[in-house]
Ligand SMILES: Nc1nc2c(ncn2[C@@H]2O[C@H](COP(=O)(O)OP(=O)(O)OP(=O)(O)O)[C@@H](O)[C@H]2O)c(=O)[nH]1
């Protein structure tokens with residue numbers, strides 16, 4: 001973690017500098033007023049998470065490099081974890097002090113907090129808006145929110161057919177169900193010739209699950225247990241527009257099995273992975289999933305089980321952190337109907353308070 005100090009004549013300018021230099025993941029460690037009337041913000045960014053290097057002055061004392069001994073290294077990691085925890089609390093305190101104290105901003109600030117939007121993302125959303133006089137705040141916030149909510153939507157087929165989409169993600173998030181919903185949507189709505197393949201030969205009845213969906217929708221289905229079998233299955237579907245590959249659920253911490261799955265999917269050049277995330281998952285756990293599955297270089301995020309929660313902040317948090325667009329949203333167990341293409345409007349509506357509560 002790198003700690004950087006920013007000075008400016010007012011808080012809004014200093015916050016802008018923080019975001020420009022360190023990005024939306026910046027964590028505010030503290031603020032203070034300078035004798036000349038300006039303000040100073042100490043902010044930090046975890047480069048391991050963002051891969052972004054800070055441009056400004058670094059406080060060397062906290063940036064002590066890789067210690068030699070393993071015991072020291074473990075201690076350094078624990079210290080870093082603690083520093084992160086403390087800084088997260090500080091940023092909440094800082095944001096609360098700033099936004100909660102302003103009557104015109106406080107209701108929307110509290111709403112975003114209750115939606116579990118990450119403090120760094122709230123700062124990004126509200127910083128400049130909060131500096132204004134409060135008029136038209138919600139309208140400006142909605143515009144900014146929609147800008148941040150990147151979406152990719154429906155299937156984009158290039159010259160190579162079939163386009164191959166693999167749904168990857170942790171166990172039980174709805175990969176198989178979503179693959180079936182997508183297959184139905186692509187076949188019925190987009191009138192594409194669609195096939196289904198599962199590479200889940202691990203879970204009992206996984207192959208049967210996909211075959212049943214294939215039978216009901218009258219789509220060709222295949223089971224593949226290795227990179228070579230997957231490549232062969234896709235070759236056998238050469239006349240189709242689109243093939244959906246259902247994969248075995250894996251823990252983001254299970255390095256070996258994730259690498260094994262990666263090797264299987266590598267059998268098909270041009271295959272696109274899409275990461276499936278279940279909305280009721282805690283934000284910190286979702287972040288771990290995103291990090292663990294980064295090795296698949298996913299093209300989009302698919303959010304499922306929206307019907308099982310009323311807290312949608314983690315969707316915005318993951319889009320902001322990863323820079324990946326949301327492509328589809330699933331909101332129930334019914335195949336094919338409980339699925340929609342992600343839109344900025346649909347996501348913003350879920351994140352903002354209902355209209356009747358918008359008296360700010
Ligand atoms: N409420 C709700 N349930 C869902 C949704 N999507 C899937 N499910 C349910 O979640 C459970 C797991 O779904 P699967 O599609 O088998 O999940 P998976 O990710 O393929 O699971 P594994 O292959 O075991 O890793 C099933 O009971 C589905 O009906 C959704 O959007 N909302």
Ligand SMILES: [Mg+2]
Nearest residue numbers: 175176200247
């Ligand atoms: Mg499955």
